[in-house]
Amino acid sequence: MGKGTLIRALLERVPELELAVSATTRRPRAGETQDVDYHFLSDAEFERRVQAGGFVEWAEYSGRRYGTLRSELDDRLRSGRPVVLEIELQGARQVRQTVPAAVQVFIAPPTLETLRLRLVGRGTDSPEDVERRLQTAADELAAQEEFAYVVVNDRLEEAVGRLEAIVRENLSAGPAGTTLSS
Numbered sequence: 001m002g003k004g005t006l007i008r009a010l011l012e013r014v015p016e017l018e019l020a021v022s023a024t025t026r027r028p029r030a031g032e033t034q035d036v037d038y039h040f041l042s043d044a045e046f047e048r049r050v051q052a053g054g055f056v057e058w059a060e061y062s063g064r065r066y067g068t069l070r071s072e073l074d075d076r077l078r079s080g081r082p083v084v085l086e087i088e089l090q091g092a093r094q095v096r097q098t099v100p101a102a103v104q105v106f107i108a109p110p111t112l113e114t115l116r117l118r119l120v121g122r123g124t125d126s127p128e129d130v131e132r133r134l135q136t137a138a139d140e141l142a143a144q145e146e147f148a149y150v151v152v153n154d155r156l157e158e159a160v161g162r163l164e165a166i167v168r169e170n171l172s173a174g175p176a177g178t179t180l181s182s
């Protein structure tokens, strides 16, 4: 629901925040770089790491697997460095159990129709995938009350401003992870 766009802007405004690069079995989109945007893994390699206990959380989304590797989180949390995760709902629920101090922010689209237009405009997903993502978004919206904060991603500058305020408020309260979910 626009988390990637918001996080890029957030990281520029709050440079001490570090992004945990997720692993996924989906194919890279044009312009995405291995180990920068994602750790792109084969199904077999992802499964091997699941079996080895290598993930803090993982989930299936739109027919692909996504997860946060322990190696992206453990050292940072141990040394008190603030880290941001960009994950979907099932993963956020897992993180709530394993990192209860994490600050969780739900990113909501202004409307599902706006989300549809944005996804179509991005031009990276098949019509079937856009429909699947919209259905998932509708399901996730029903769970937004589970989150400490909700930011509606309407006008980008305003949404980034609200996100920055939430992050700064919580950074001043002490080190903890921030989870962005939608």
Ligand SMILES: Nc1ncnc2c1ncn2[C@@H]1O[C@H](COP(=O)(O)OP(=O)(O)OP(=O)(O)O)[C@@H](O)[C@H]1O
Binding pocket: 001, 002, 003, 004, 005, 006, 118, 119, 121, 122, 153, 154, 155, 156, 159, 182
């Ligand atoms: N506030 C906004 N106003 C206008 N367009 C936006 C806004 N936020 C995101 N977009 C556009 O919507 C499309 C999807 O956004 P983006 O690629 O950031 O989503 P994403 O990170 O894949 O979503 P998800 O939250 O599901 O992971 C992109 O084309 C992006 O430019």
Ligand SMILES: Nc1nc2c(ncn2[C@@H]2O[C@H](COP(=O)(O)O)[C@@H](O)[C@H]2O)c(=O)[nH]1
Binding pocket: 001, 003, 022, 023, 026, 057, 058, 059, 061, 066, 067, 068, 086, 087, 088, 089, 090, 091, 092, 182
């Ligand atoms: N549970 C997790 N979800 C993740 C992770 N990394 C990304 N995501 C979420 O997956 C969907 C689809 O992402 P896309 O890049 O294909 O658009 C989106 O909601 C991401 O936030 C993760 O490590 N764990």
